[in-house]
Amino acid sequence: MQHGKSPRNLLMSALVAGAVALLSACSSTPDAPAKVEERSAQPGTATPSTQGLSTGTATPGNVTSAGTVGANSNADGLDPALRDPRSPLSKRSVFFDYDSFTVKDDYKPLVEAHAAYLKRAPKARIVVEGNTDERGSREYNLALGQKRSEAVKKVMTLLGVNEAQIESVSFGEEKPRNPASTESAWAENRRADIRYVGE
Amino acid sequence: MIRRPLATGSTACKSLQTWLAVLLALLSLAQPARGQLTIDIVGVGAQQIPVITSEFVGDSVQAQLLTGVIQADLARSGVIKNLDNAGLVRASEANSEGYAQYAARGADAAVLGSVTPGANGQFQVTFRLLDVAKRTQLAGLVYNVAAKDMRATAHRIADVIYEKLTGDKGVFSTRLAYVSKTGSRFQLIVADSDGANAISIVGSSEPIISPAWSPDGGRLAYVSFENRKPGIFVQDVSTGARRQLLEARGNQSAPAWSPDGRRIVFASSQAGGTQLFVANADGSGVRRLTTNNAVIDTAPNWAVDGKIYFMSDRGGSPQIYRIDPEGGGAERVTFEGSENANPRVAADGKSMVFVKREGGRYALAVQDFASRQVQTLTQGPVDESPSFAPNGKLIVYASIYNGRGVLAAVSADGRVKQRLASAGADVREPAWDRCPGSVARRTTVFVRQRL
Numbered sequence: 149m150q151h152g153k154s155p156r157n158l159l160m161s162a163l164v165a166g167a168v169a170l171l172s173a174c175s176s177t178p179d180a181p182a183k184v185e186e187r188s189a190q191p192g193t194a195t196p197s198t199q200g201l202s203t204g205t206a207t208p209g210n211v212t213s214a215g216t217v218g219a220n221s222n223a224d225g226l227d228p229a230l231r232d233p234r235s236p237l238s239k240r241s242v243f244f245d246y247d248s249f250t251v252k253d254d255y256k257p258l259v260e261a262h263a264a265y266l267k268r269a270p271k272a273r274i275v276v277e278g279n280t281d282e283r284g285s286r287e288y289n290l291a292l293g294q295k296r297s298e299a300v301k302k303v304m305t306l307l308g309v310n311e312a313q314i315e316s317v318s319f320g321e322e323k324p325r326n327p328a329s330t331e332s333a334w335a336e337n338r339r340a341d342i343r344y345v346g347e
Numbered sequence: 348m349i350r351r352p353l354a355t356g357s358t359a360c361k362s363l364q365t366w367l368a369v370l371l372a373l374l375s376l377a378q379p380a381r382g383q384l385t386i387d388i389v390g391v392g393a394q395q396i397p398v399i400t401s402e403f404v405g406d407s408v409q410a411q412l413l414t415g416v417i418q419a420d421l422a423r424s425g426v427i428k429n430l431d432n433a434g435l436v437r438a439s440e441a442n443s444e445g446y447a448q449y450a451a452r453g454a455d456a457a458v459l460g461s462v463t464p465g466a467n468g469q470f471q472v473t474f475r476l477l478d479v480a481k482r483t484q485l486a487g488l489v490y491n492v493a494a495k496d497m498r499a500t501a502h503r504i505a506d507v508i509y510e511k512l513t514g515d516k517g518v519f520s521t522r523l524a525y526v527s528k529t530g531s532r533f534q535l536i537v538a539d540s541d542g543a544n545a546i547s548i549v550g551s552s553e554p555i556i557s558p559a560w561s562p563d564g565g566r567l568a569y570v571s572f573e574n575r576k577p578g579i580f581v582q583d584v585s586t587g588a589r590r591q592l593l594e595a596r597g598n599q600s601a602p603a604w605s606p607d608g609r610r611i612v613f614a615s616s617q618a619g620g621t622q623l624f625v626a627n628a629d630g631s632g633v634r635r636l637t638t639n640n641a642v643i644d645t646a647p648n649w650a651v652d653g654k655i656y657f658m659s660d661r662g663g664s665p666q667i668y669r670i671d672p673e674g675g676g677a678e679r680v681t682f683e684g685s686e687n688a689n690p691r692v693a694a695d696g697k698s699m700v701f702v703k704r705e706g707g708r709y710a711l712a713v714q715d716f717a718s719r720q721v722q723t724l725t726q727g728p729v730d731e732s733p734s735f736a737p738n739g740k741l742i743v744y745a746s747i748y749n750g751r752g753v754l755a756a757v758s759a760d761g762r763v764k765q766r767l768a769s770a771g772a773d774v775r776e777p778a779w780d781r782c783p784g785s786v787a788r789r790t791t792v793f794v795r796q797r798l
């Protein structure tokens with residue numbers, strides 16, 4: 149529930165297992181590609197699609213490190229306006245009231261701008277990531293974050309966006325933008341973020 | 348002095364052979380986990396049984412380990428009080444001088460023992476539990492063990508003592524799973540219930556939540572965000588092999604096992620909203636269980652009677668309901684309090700523990716199904732993720748202490764409390780392995796004879 153510490157940028161974690169030593173560096177910068185390191189009971193079974201993960205194993209021998217895989221490519225083919233701070237498309241966060249999943253009027257222009265872009269660029273895909281503050285159970289908050297992301301999706305589909313362009317997911321309370329336990333931190337964390345696939 | 352016959356143990360747990368097969372693996376590859384727990388007892392039972400444990404005789408290093416672990420286990424129970432053993436006559440067998448000393452110190456029961464080096468690096472451990480008033484022996488056992496199994500042997504002895512004195516099964520030979528967060532790194536850790544032998548079975552820069560033990564203690568299901576959204580993974584605890592339960596749109600979360608370990612109930616947004624689904628433990632045969640997309644249904648727990656308990660806001664605020672997965676409607680179970688969440692039904696099916704919100708505080712409460720009576724166990728303000736010990740007498744949960752995530756345990760009557768903190772890490776999301784004796788089962792300890 150609480151996230152009482154400021155985020156630390158780098159963490160070196162030494163996971164020593166028999167003859168195999170594994171070092172990982174994990175960036176907490178949200179948009180940086182995550183370093184992936186995997187350990188698997190058998191070489192070749194590691195799945196390189198996962199992000200920032202290391203699997204411990206208790207099988208002797210056969211331990212391998214599958215190396216590092218970037219999770220993202222750069223935003224090739226995406227409209228530069230998405231990154232232009234002067235464009236409304238650079239604004240990505242819709243904020244919510246406590247225990248609410250109603251998209252407030254203040255955020256309608258933002259959602260409308262993205263909806264208009266998605267209609268112009270039918271190949272563009274977005275993921276709407278719902279988030280909550282830390283109050284309430286983790287499982288309930290995952291579900292509440294899902295309602296927030298689906299509320300944003302619904303506004304867009306009502307505006308004519310093809311539903312297949314939008315995936316709704318939730319991080320619940322697990323990835324707070326502000327880890328403090330204050331009213332203002334909670335307000336920052338009650339949010340849905342629009343992320344373009346490929347960013 | 349209470350004495351009751353030994354209850355029969357569970358047979359559903361992972362077999363001895365399997366544990367023996369992986370023993371070497373655990374020893375050679377286990378990662379010493381950062382964030383090992385240390386235990387602080389913060390409340391004890393109203394009536395404690397006074398017990399004196401004499402320092403075991405024989406090999407002094409092993410004797411110190413055995414005596415120390417036994418005493419720590421008994422203290423953690425909250426219902427046993429360790430009496431000072433300084434200056435006691437040291438013996439591994441009962442004699443009248445010893446009985447006089449134990450009685451003089453106020454002991455109801457005394458524990459004596461020995462540890463002697465034998466062939467092939469093995470040790471012979473003996474112990475006796477004595478009824479001081481009656482001057483009779485309540486238990487006496489001999490174990491042949493390797494040095495590496497000395498802690499497990501001490502837990503076994505403590506389990507015997509606890510059961511003989513209270514009539515309840517001990518839980519000192521059980522394991523916990525929990526999530527440790529250090530900086531931005533998450534680890535899923537499996538440790539003995541006293542925090543020792545902690546190993547990290549998976550580490551990630553993305554969140555890990557909701558670990559759930561399979562009933563046989565062999566696998567953990569949990570939620571990992573490694574694919575930029577919550578997904579359910581099932582991992583074999585001994586081999587480390589893991590796989591995603593299923594690929595589907597949206598989130599998959601809150602896994603819970605059926606009592607026979609063959610199925611998993613979980614929450615999913617694959618059809619919009621968050622509803623309950625059931626799948627086979629290999630991810631096949633996915634079936635939707637609750638169907639109203641407009642409400643939240645999550646945090647399921649599959650009780651021994653076959654019913655699934657879960658939280659839902661279908662009535663307005665989050666409350667606890669139960670449903671028969673084979674058919675029929677959901678029935679509301681909680682009526683008190685503004686919000687009730689995360690039910691966990693006791694192994695005997697007679698009560699459940701859950702998180703109750705009251706005046707902005709989140710605390711644990713227990714509800715007896717027969718009487719519908721609710722008892723608040725903790726004060727909060729942020730207590731969550733309760734999990735019953737296999738004997739139903741203790742509940743481990745996540746709490747906040749000095750601004751840091753800690754694990755805590757409370758007896759089912761609310762009297763005994765302890766805190767399990769980890770230096771330098773936030774620990775949360777505990778799950779108690781429901782398979783009793785799983786620590787001992789992992790080792791080569793065996794009982795040679797009764798004394």
